[in-house]
Amino acid sequence: QDNKFILNLRVAHDWLPGEVVVIASTGEEMYEAEEFTVVDCPECTPTQAKLNGAVQYTHLVVNAPGISFNAEIGLLTRNIKVHGRMEPECYGAAFLCDFFDYDTYGGHIQMLIGYTQADFVGVELFDMGQQFGGNYPIHYHRVRDVTGSLVIGNSIHRSYSRCVVVHATDGIRLVDNVGYDHLGHCYFLEDGNEQRNNLTHNLGLLTKPGLILPSDRDAYMCSNHLPDVWPDHVPTPDVECMGAATFWIDHPNNYIEGNVAAGSVNMGYFFVFHREPTGPSVDDLEPFHGERSRLGSFNNNVAHSNDRFGLIIDRGVKIHGASEDEPEEFLALQDYARWMPHEDRDILAPRIPALLTGFNAYRNRQGAFFRGGDVWMTDSYFTDNDIGLTMASEGTLPYDAGSHQSVENTMFVGNSGLVGRDVSDADRLIGLVINDGPIVTENLFFWSFEQVEGIDTAAIGFNKGDYGQNSPANSIGTATFDSAQAVKFLFEDGTTDGDISQIFYDANGDVAGTVDSYVVKSNELLEDGASCTNDGDYAVCSGVNYAQVYITASTKTQDLLVSRDDASGEVVTFSGANKIDSESATTNYQPVLLTNHQYTMEWSEGGVPPAQITVSAHNMPSGDNILIGMSYNGVSNYELTYDEWMQMSDEVVNTSQMSAGSGLNNVINDPQGLTYYNDGNGMLFFKLLN
Numbered sequence: 001q002d003n004k005f006i007l008n009l010r011v012a013h014d015w016l017p018g019e020v021v022v023i024a025s026t027g028e029e030m031y032e033a034e035e036f037t038v039v040d041c042p043e044c045t046p047t048q049a050k051l052n053g054a055v056q057y058t059h060l061v062v063n064a065p066g067i068s069f070n071a072e073i074g075l076l077t078r079n080i081k082v083h084g085r086m087e088p089e090c091y092g093a094a095f096l097c098d099f100f101d102y103d104t105y106g107g108h109i110q111m112l113i114g115y116t117q118a119d120f121v122g123v124e125l126f127d128m129g130q131q132f133g134g135n136y137p138i139h140y141h142r143v144r145d146v147t148g149s150l151v152i153g154n155s156i157h158r159s160y161s162r163c164v165v166v167h168a169t170d171g172i173r174l175v176d177n178v179g180y181d182h183l184g185h186c187y188f189l190e191d192g193n194e195q196r197n198n199l200t201h202n203l204g205l206l207t208k209p210g211l212i213l214p215s216d217r218d219a220y221m222c223s224n225h226l227p228d229v230w231p232d233h234v235p236t237p238d239v240e241c242m243g244a245a246t247f248w249i250d251h252p253n254n255y256i257e258g259n260v261a262a263g264s265v266n267m268g269y270f271f272v273f274h275r276e277p278t279g280p281s282v283d284d285l286e287p288f289h290g291e292r293s294r295l296g297s298f299n300n301n302v303a304h305s306n307d308r309f310g311l312i313i314d315r316g317v318k319i320h321g322a323s324e325d326e327p328e329e330f331l332a333l334q335d336y337a338r339w340m341p342h343e344d345r346d347i348l349a350p351r352i353p354a355l356l357t358g359f360n361a362y363r364n365r366q367g368a369f370f371r372g373g374d375v376w377m378t379d380s381y382f383t384d385n386d387i388g389l390t391m392a393s394e395g396t397l398p399y400d401a402g403s404h405q406s407v408e409n410t411m412f413v414g415n416s417g418l419v420g421r422d423v424s425d426a427d428r429l430i431g432l433v434i435n436d437g438p439i440v441t442e443n444l445f446f447w448s449f450e451q452v453e454g455i456d457t458a459a460i461g462f463n464k465g466d467y468g469q470n471s472p473a474n475s476i477g478t479a480t481f482d483s484a485q486a487v488k489f490l491f492e493d494g495t496t497d498g499d500i501s502q503i504f505y506d507a508n509g510d511v512a513g514t515v516d517s518y519v520v521k522s523n524e525l526l527e528d529g530a531s532c533t534n535d536g537d538y539a540v541c542s543g544v545n546y547a548q549v550y551i552t553a554s555t556k557t558q559d560l561l562v563s564r565d566d567a568s569g570e571v572v573t574f575s576g577a578n579k580i581d582s583e584s585a586t587t588n589y590q591p592v593l594l595t596n597h598q599y600t601m602e603w604s605e606g607g608v609p610p611a612q613i614t615v616s617a618h619n620m621p622s623g624d625n626i627l628i629g630m631s632y633n634g635v636s637n638y639e640l641t642y643d644e645w646m647q648m649s650d651e652v653v654n655t656s657q658m659s660a661g662s663g664l665n666n667v668i669n670d671p672q673g674l675t676y677y678n679d680g681n682g683m684l685f686f687k688l689l690n
Contacts, residue, residue, distance in 0.1 A: 019038045034055065111139065129161030153176045194254065203260045252341065260303075314337065382412045414450075427456070428464070429457045458489050461491075478507075548592055574590070599626065609632055
């Protein structure tokens with residue numbers, strides 16, 4: 001009545017009339033967050049409040065099996081206020097006014113090394129921050145170990161650069177803060193050496209793009225603000241930029257618990273890796289420190305209404321300035337990072353899985369994306385995301401040998417049908433995406449994955465257009481579906497190496513109906529007629545095994561042509577994973593093949609093979625083998641060697657010359673795989689085995 005309404009709260013409050021709160025969006029658009037003023041309410045209970053303001057959007061509270069939506073409310077008003085003095089329009093550096101039509105020169109507070117104590121408790125900061133590095137609302141600048149310093153119960157809003165910055169600083173406690181309506185990353189760990197910080201029960205929402213770092217910028221800024229790129233370099237926005245995150249976590253040894261990322265133009269939580277610390281923190285830690293460190297914790301966090309990812313564990317930043325060979329700007333996002341947590345950060349020591357628990361992701365473009373080794377998730381919810389969870393274990397090769405990603409005891413809801421859910425602009429509606437591998441799942445629940453007309457829909461799918469590998473060690477355990485009409489899985493059409501090699505192990509038969517079976521893309525490399533039942537674009541196969549065959553060749557143009565000798569002769573073309581990578585002189589090809597079979601491999605462009613070819617097998621069951629006939633058409637001289645390669649240290653520890661056999665049986669019967677056979681007709685035969 002008269003734009004006043006009573007709000008029911010989960011817990012009691014102590015808000016006073018005249019104070020201002022913000023209610024977060026629970027829709028797909030972060031801009032559905034709304035501000036209201038508290039008014040007097042004699043009739044309210046301790047868990048009620050009366051607010052004044054016209055409500056424009058629906059803010060949901062839904063707690064049902066598999067669904068947990070709770071519109072967060074952040075109190076913006078505090079008794080202690082710190083703010084900048086703003087001008088009515090943009091001024092100053094000309095480039096700023098090309099992107100902002102308002103003043104972005106706010107105030108800023110910076111702590112430098114040597115102080116005794118600097119805590120912020122119950123402070124409201126607004127009109128703070130500047131679009132220049134270093135000038136933020138709260139900035140702990142290279143103060144090192146300050147265990148016990150407190151940033152508790154503060155409100156940071158209308159910020160022109162970030163919320164709280166922890167820069168080369170360890171041990172701070174950030175608790176119960178609200179970061180609202182800010183440019184660039186909000187809760188920001190900066191140089192890649194920040195550790196043991198506690199971020200607990202903080203709320204961040206309305207994270208907008210900014211100019212300071214490439215990762216802050218949106219596509220337009222990325223293409224039009226080029227302060228430090230090499231001349232004539234044209235950035236790729238969704239690779240180098242477009243990473244603005246409410247929580248930017250640049251080292252895993254921090255404690256992230258009970259927080260909410262309630263609306264970002266890009267990311268909710270972004271675990272990003274510095275190959276080594278950057279900026280003034282260069283040489284503070286040894287290379288790979290972050291990528292090989294254990295997780296502090298990531299428990300009971302929520303991400304919703306984020307336009308790209310609710311949570312992403314991937315990517316690195318460029319640690320050197322622009323050059324002719326590497327024209328990207330310093331700190332631009334890059335794809336090199338692989339998180340491989342090990343004891344004492346030693347990749348030859350035991351692995352320490354990173355366990356993420358109790359995550360709730362809803363109404364993000366993608367709920368979560370994991371890249372790396374042992375990243376395990378449990379007891380989580382993915383609801384109303386276009387893509388729920390993508391598990392991208394390793395990319396082109398399982399770098400962390402023996403590692404795998406895991407998700408268990410987790411619920412996926414495709415389309416709840418609740419107010420604010422719109423699938424009309426979605427390209428795909430997939431719960432769990434298998435990307436690379438190995439991945440292992442157990443006790444998953446899939447709700448509301450009935451076919452949506454015109455949209456690729458499935459509970460389980462693959463990475464569309466994947467140039468990398470798919471692992472036969474990908475395993476789907478117990479899985480429950482709510483409806484007989486549910487689309488349980490989808491194999492993508494396509495011609496990339498990953499599209500051709502889609503495969504998973506259906507342990508209990510819950511997905512395709514056959515216990516202890518493989519579900520594979522329908523082609524002769526994967527489908528053995530005697531052991532498989534074909535169902536159009538896929539086949540279900542029992543009593544067979546598979547292995548990844550990894551082929552590296554010194555070519556950037558040729559395709560690899562593979563056929564199985566005991567089949568009808570279908571030739572499957574592998575185009576390679578990294579032809580477009582200008583930094584590499586080689587191309588990787590990654591077929592998944594039935595073991596204990598014979599294959600022919602030939603080359604495009606006239607059939608002359610590349611000058612150097614390396615072939616290895618991965619995830620092959622013990623005792624199995626694959627016999628390969630490799631074309632050497634047009635080659636007069638060749639040498640075959642057998643290398644013993646320590647994968648984790650990337651070291652060849654022994655090289656042996658392979659011996660020529662007098663017939664194919666010599667190769668077949670060699671228990672060590674050290675014999676090859678030249679048939680005199682342009683084919684060399686050798687055997688891969690485990």
